[in-house]
Each structure stands twice: as structure tokens, then as C-alpha cells.
Amino acid sequence: MTAExxxxxxxxxxxxxxxxAVDAGADCVYVGFRDETNARNxxxxxxxxxELADGIAYAHERxxxxxxxxxxxxxxxxxxxxxxxxDDAARLKADAVIVADxxxxxxxxxxxxxxxxxxxxxxxxxxxxAIRFYHQAFNIQRAVLPRVLTVPEIAALAADVPVExxxxxxxxxxxxxxxxxxxxxxATGLSPNMNGVCSPAxxxxxxxxxxxxxxxxxxxxxxxFGAGEPAGYPTLCxxxxxxxxxxxxxxEEPTSLNxxxxxxxxxxxxxTGFKIEGRQRGRAYVGAVVKAFRQAVDAIxxxxxxxxxxxxxxxxxxxxxxxxxxxxxx
Amino acid sequence: xxxxxxxxPSRPVDPPFSPVLLAGIALAPVPPRLxxxxxxxxxxxxxxxxxxILERLADYPDSVVGIDPVDLPFVLVLEPHPQMPTLTVxxxxxxxxxxxxxxxxxxxxxxxxxxxxxxxAAFFSRxxxxxxxxxxxxxxxxxxxxxxxxxxxxxxxxxxxxARPLRHFASVGGRxxxxxxxxxxxxxxxxxxxxxxxxxxxxxxxxxxxxELASIRRTLRNREHRA
Numbered sequence: 001m002t003a004e005x006x007x008x009x010x011x012x013x014x015x016x017x018x019x020x021a022v023d024a025g026a027d028c029v030y031v032g033f034r035d036e037t038n039a040r041n042x043x044x045x046x047x048x049x050x051e052l053a054d055g056i057a058y059a060h061e062r063x064x065x066x067x068x069x070x071x072x073x074x075x076x077x078x079x080x081x082x083x084x085x086x087d088d089a090a091r092l093k094a095d096a097v098i099v100a101d102x103x104x105x106x107x108x109x110x111x112x113x114x115x116x117x118x119x120x121x122x123x124x125x126x127x128x129x130a131i132r133f134y135h136q137a138f139n140i141q142r143a144v145l146p147r148v149l150t151v152p153e154i155a156a157l158a159a160d161v162p163v164e165x166x167x168x169x170x171x172x173x174x175x176x177x178x179x180x181x182x183x184x185x186x187a188t189g190l191s192p193n194m195n196g197v198c199s200p201a202x203x204x205x206x207x208x209x210x211x212x213x214x215x216x217x218x219x220x221x222x223x224x225f226g227a228g229e230p231a232g233y234p235t236l237c238x239x240x241x242x243x244x245x246x247x248x249x250x251x252e253e254p255t256s257l258n259x260x261x262x263x264x265x266x267x268x269x270x271x272t273g274f275k276i277e278g279r280q281r282g283r284a285y286v287g288a289v290v291k292a293f294r295q296a297v298d299a300i301x302x303x304x305x306x307x308x309x310x311x312x313x314x315x316x317x318x319x320x321x322x323x324x325x326x327x328x329x330x
Numbered sequence: 331x332x333x334x335x336x337x338x339p340s341r342p343v344d345p346p347f348s349p350v351l352l353a354g355i356a357l358a359p360v361p362p363r364l365x366x367x368x369x370x371x372x373x374x375x376x377x378x379x380x381x382x383i384l385e386r387l388a389d390y391p392d393s394v395v396g397i398d399p400v401d402l403p404f405v406l407v408l409e410p411h412p413q414m415p416t417l418t419v420x421x422x423x424x425x426x427x428x429x430x431x432x433x434x435x436x437x438x439x440x441x442x443x444x445x446x447x448x449x450x451a452a453f454f455s456r457x458x459x460x461x462x463x464x465x466x467x468x469x470x471x472x473x474x475x476x477x478x479x480x481x482x483x484x485x486x487x488x489x490x491x492x493a494r495p496l497r498h499f500a501s502v503g504g505r506x507x508x509x510x511x512x513x514x515x516x517x518x519x520x521x522x523x524x525x526x527x528x529x530x531x532x533x534x535x536x537x538x539x540x541x542e543l544a545s546i547r548r549t550l551r552n553r554e555h556r557a
Contacts (some may be wrong), residue, residue: 014476015382016445043465044386044472051382201465208461231454254454261333282475285448 003267005298009166009282010069011279011288013045018055019207020283022064025294029059030067030098031195037085038069039122040279041196050305065095069088071120072164072196073101073179090115098144099123100179103139116167117141122179122193130159133165142166142273146178147257148324158270160309165270168290171277173257173323174198174237183236187218190240199235202291206234232253254317261324263306285314343459344469345401345431347518349510350436354402362404362419369406372481373417384412385474393466396428399436410470430462432470445475 010026012018021029032038034046047055053113056066068089074082082104087095090112092125097115097154099105121144125131126311134140142164146155149167158165176183184198192198203218211227215234222239225231232254241250259266263274274297276289289311296306312318345351355366377384387393387410395407395534407426409416420426432439441447449471451457460467486493514515519526 014472016476019478020445030418038509042468042472043389044476073472201468205462205463206460206464208459213456213459225456228456231456280472281446281450282442282471283445283478285451313455314448316450316454318454 003297005272006267006297007065007187008290008293008297009275010275011171011276011281011286012055013042013279013281014283014291015047015051015055017279017281017283018066019058020287021290022059022062024284024287024290026064026290027272028065028067029055030053030069030275031070031211033085033088035081035085036073036194036196037082039071039120039192039196040069040197041072043201045280049088049092049233052088052094056094060093067096067098068094069098069120070104071098071100071122073193074104074274079107081113086112086264088116096141097318099197105134105316109138113139117281119163120179123145123246124179126157126294128157131157131161131163136194137239140261144153144168144193144253144275145175148177151262151269151325153225153238154266154271154325155269158246164272166273166275167266167271168257169259169263169266169274169293169313170258171229171281172233173252173255173277174235176237187219187220199233203229205274232317233275253319255319255321256317257309258294258315258320259322259325260306260309260311262322263296264300266325281314286316311323318330336401343400343457346400346435346437347514348435348437349507349514350399351401354516356374358403362421365404365419369417369419372413375481375484375488376477376479376535377415379487380477380479383473383477384410384415386476387469388412388464390466390469394426394428395466396426396431397439398431398433399439400421400433401435403435408470418541430464430467431460432467433461440481442471443474444479444481465551508529513517 001183002029002207007027008025009030010021012021012029018029018031020163023323031052032040033052033262034048034299035041040046059066061179070082070089073315079186084096086108093117096118097108098118098120099108100120102162102182106118108115117138119125119131119134120138123134124146125134125143126146126149134143143161144166147168149157152167154167167316174181179193182191188200188203190197190200205216207214207216211226213231214224215222217234217236222234223232224234224240238250238254240247243250257277264275274293276293278285278289293321294311296308299306312320362537391411393410395408397408405420405423406427407418407420409489434457438447438452442449449458453460482497486496489496
């Protein structure tokens, strides 16, 4: 893989964010419909069919691809809205759909054989056997890898499968097995996998107590942030709990993935798609992060090191990590 | 839901020392009803230019959102009913049954409405406070951010031949605001500069110690792992 072939795959939760991503230099923008067919089914977010048609036209006029995430798991016996989402994405000339469910992969491959399929991170396919299966059975062209692999593991995988590799390079980071996490379901009855919402806002409360702010999810206290302490998302995996008499982040601290400095290694490992997380974020975030990564990829193409760009002010908890790519905790 | 903070005199966000704060002090004697036409005009222009906002808020017709610009002596109440939205000015929330509250400095609230800053980042940094029904606040944030509001362009588009003077006025006003902000920041630093330097030094030392502690923990874990 060379730097010339890599694509910046950028998030957009609204038409304005799509324009921000395209204008900042995205190669691809990924979006979702305004319903539970995608894993960012948040209030006020996502695209109606006419908005997506307009968004695709705007992107295509500027040489940018649009990918539609249909990456939740259809309810048993009620796959209609998921099928409709695939049909509409194909009709509106999306460049690919990002799918996770085996049944939906089969539906898309059979009904729209010319529609390009990307395997969502929600499928949690991290072995050559799993990825080869999706390719052979449904002609999946690209796999988005779970955020659990090191760079050498990604390189080994890329050399062993006949599809393109896409990895997350920036944004929110979870420690869960993607597509199989039940923490949100436990606390709220709603999950990213079935309903498209992790820690749904309807179950979140922030309570100001003097200088502190307490975050609650479904009645559970998730965290208490002291005066001036940066806050994080109210997800159970990033909660601060007391265990054995000690208060700590049991699973993961509020922090954002940032691999800006690692992009050359990832290219060398055979990665094609650099995915930026954050369809739930505003257009200011989208514009800033896409611009930074565009500059980095362009610098690498010129044979230079990626520039050190400060993205601290838009990260969760004001902190950044290279996550599993480095596994610095080992 | 009855306003949980109506009776509390303190606000969880300290107003920044800025020209808006001075303007707020000057505006304190002005009855809110005299400011109402301005906010009626803003709502009317935004509604006409960005109908998608109310469409995205269609699931929350009965919500009442209290918006508290902490550096001004009045608050706003938004009722995003699809057919009859209102944005009203009040002295405080004492007679308002709001379902959610958003609090922050005026400049930040404007920047958020125009998508110039990211709402999550403002919340992470604790400069923005939300309380009550988080769902309607998130829907409002997404609806407004997704609309691509630019208040200067939006007003200019509705003013026809008056657009040019408006832009000139906005440009001059923006420059004056920036100059005044800079001067006030200088005054602020002159008054509390010594204390700030001490805090900066402490923050830097804490950061060093955190790095050192993380390194020690890693070493210990590795030793335990090997043992």
C-alpha cells in the first residue's frame, strides 16, 4: 500500500457536517439514515432521503465518495427498514454501504450485486478466516477493523485477505468487543447494536452539584467530575467506579484515539482507509479533524513526516491515546 | 419538570470577563420585554432560512428549553413547537417550567449556533453546562449545527438593500469587540497575572508527575507480568 492509494473516510451526522468534511478534503464521507438502521441513531442527527440525495450530489461534484452506514442488526422478523435502507442507498447512488449483519449482507449482495459492500466494525471481524468468509460469501470489498489490533497484527491480516483494510485513526474509543457490547443494554435496555444508540440521551442526566458535575445513565451514577476537570461521555465503559475501596476508571479513561503520528506505519501495514470517528460531533469538529488528517496524508505523499497538529481541544477528556495500535500499557 | 435551579442565586458557569459582561451590566435596568422584538426577529429569520431545524425537532413539540447566557442579566426560553415556535426573554427562570437548561457565555452560545465550535468539546471542557432532558438538548444541538446557520448572512439575505450597511456594521462591530476583548484580557492578566503564573507552574508540575506515575505503574505491571 502506498500513500497515494489511501482514503480519508470522514464522518457526517448532518448535511452541514457533510459539506464541512468535503470542503476540508475528505476522500469519502460516511453517513446514516435518520432511523435505527445505523449505529449513531441520535436525536436530531442523520439524513432524510432528500438530504442524502443532495449530499451525494454535493460530494460527487467535488470528487468525494459517500458511504452509507446500515450497520445495526435487524430485529428478528422485521428486517423491512434495513432492506429499505439498502435499496434507498443503492437508488441514490451511494458509493458503498457499510453493513454488519450477515442477513443484511446477503440481502444487499443478492438484490444489488453492483453495490459495493464494506464490512462494518460492528461485525467485529478480526481474523483472516472471518474476513475471507464475508468476501467469499457476499463479495465484501473492504473491512473496517475492530479497535483491538496492533499495527503488526494489522499488517499480518492485510497480507492474508483479499479485501481492503480500513482502521480508525481518530475519535472516540471503546474497549468493548464491537457489535457485541451489552453495557448500554444493561443500563438502559437500548444498545448500539440493535437500536443504534450507546448510552441513549433519553437516559442520560447531568446534575450540577456545586463545583462538581455528576453524570448518570439509566439511574446509575457513571462519573463525578471535580471543579475544572474535563468531562467525558456518559458510557459505562468510561465510568469511574469504586472497587476494593479504590475509585478509578475500571475499563477506560475518557480519552480520544489519535494516530496522526502513526499514519506512515499504518500505510506500511497495508491500510487503505483511514476512518475518523464522530458522526455525532458537530461540523466544527469534522472540519478541524479532517483538515488535520488531510494535511498529514498530503505531507506523507510528499515524503515528509506528518505534521504535529494540536487537536487537544476537541478530544474527550482533553486527552489522547494510540490505543491498541501501540498497547503501551503492556 | 420544575426548574431545579430557579431559587439558587449562583450559576454553575462563571461569566468570563468580556465586553459581553460589561454590556450585560449596562442592560440590567432594561426590561426584558423591550428586548423581545430582537429575539422575535432572530427566530423569524432562522425559521425562514432554516426550516430543517424545526423538522429535526418534530419529536419534541412540547419541550421547553431554558437558555442561560451567563454573562447577561436575562435568560431565553425556547419552545420548538413545529407550527408555533417561540423564543422569549425573561429576567430569570423563576416562572418557567423548563424541561432542560443550557448555560454558557453568550459568545460561546453564538459560536455553537453557527457551528464554529463543537458542542461536545465545549461540554468536555466544562464551559457549557446542560441539565434536565439531555435528549432534547442533543436534538437541538444537532438540529442547529446541521442547519449551517450564519446569522450575519441570514439577516443580510432578508434585508435586501440594507444588507450592505448591515455587513459593514457587523464588520466594524466585530473589530471593536475583538479590540475590547483583547484590552479586557490584558486588564484581567494584569490583575491576576501572578496567581495565573503560579497555577500554570503547578499544572505543569502535576502533568510531569502524572507522566512519571504512569511510567512507574507501567514498570510495576511489567514486573508483575514477568514474575
